Amino acid sequence: MPACAPAPARVTRDARERPSTQMRRARQAPLGRCMYCLATGGPGIVLTEEHLVPRALGGRLTLRDAVCEPCRRLTGRREQLTLDREFAVPRTLLAMKRRRARAKGPSRLPPVVIEGGDTSPVTLAADAFPRTFALPVFGRAGLLAGVDRAAMPARIDFAACTLDLGTIARRTAAAAPALPDPVAYAYAIAKWAYALAVAERGPRCGDTRALRDLMLGHREDVFAFVGTAPQHAPAARQWLHDVAFHEQDGWLVATLALFASAGMAPYEIVIGRSTAG
Numbered sequence: 001m002p003a004c005a006p007a008p009a010r011v012t013r014d015a016r017e018r019p020s021t022q023m024r025r026a027r028q029a030p031l032g033r034c035m036y037c038l039a040t041g042g043p044g045i046v047l048t049e050e051h052l053v054p055r056a057l058g059g060r061l062t063l064r065d066a067v068c069e070p071c072r073r074l075t076g077r078r079e080q081l082t083l084d085r086e087f088a089v090p091r092t093l094l095a096m097k098r099r100r101a102r103a104k105g106p107s108r109l110p111p112v113v114i115e116g117g118d119t120s121p122v123t124l125a126a127d128a129f130p131r132t133f134a135l136p137v138f139g140r141a142g143l144l145a146g147v148d149r150a151a152m153p154a155r156i157d158f159a160a161c162t163l164d165l166g167t168i169a170r171r172t173a174a175a176a177p178a179l180p181d182p183v184a185y186a187y188a189i190a191k192w193a194y195a196l197a198v199a200e201r202g203p204r205c206g207d208t209r210a211l212r213d214l215m216l217g218h219r220e221d222v223f224a225f226v227g228t229a230p231q232h233a234p235a236a237r238q239w240l241h242d243v244a245f246h247e248q249d250g251w252l253v254a255t256l257a258l259f260a261s262a263g264m265a266p267y268e269i270v271i272g273r274s275t276a277g
């Protein structure tokens, strides 16, 4: 863990009982260049902020002056598809929590397919909306498993996640999504991991050309970069999301624990060739 990162909070008894929806802090300095195409700001190039993890998933941290307009549009497309599809239930639950804090129920809940029920989506009231959902887990990233150009994952399974947001009227679980577009999903995971790497380790955190090529659509082998971390990876259940970095076989690797406090297995993302040492 880098010296600049705060020490992980001690897990209290209470934190274990009510898993957190907080996220650990990260360094946030203006970048002054597009993190994808590396264009610096200037005449005709306007840089805007980039979210490290989308606000829709509870991310509050942004990197200022970090993305140019064409790259923002290009990289945001698959991210949005994924947020609207695989993350529809968890993001709705987080919105319910936020809005309940303001004493106002969510205005509209998306239809969901209930586990063990009919395969057609149903609309449920907030107190019956599923607290349990599933997110995909994969094999290891191709580059870490010794497979060079992985356009598809070695395997796709689903892990059950539970967000504890208080009592519910009816115990329901959202059915596992079919994952119609694994590439778009993994692309979104890679994008968030890359943004977190740039925020925590700086834009020169490694030779990130291959991952930036992927972000800009110049290559499609996203599962060379994205996989699920092996079992022995440390869990970070005191945070909603968390990230850690390590080096392996000359690669800088991010372990991205999305919905860690909900019980999700961490993803492992190859950020680039390590330039350390």
Ligand SMILES: [Zn+2]
Residues within 6 Å of the ligand: 034, 035, 036, 037, 038, 039, 067, 068, 069, 070, 071, 072
């Ligand atoms: Zn750009």
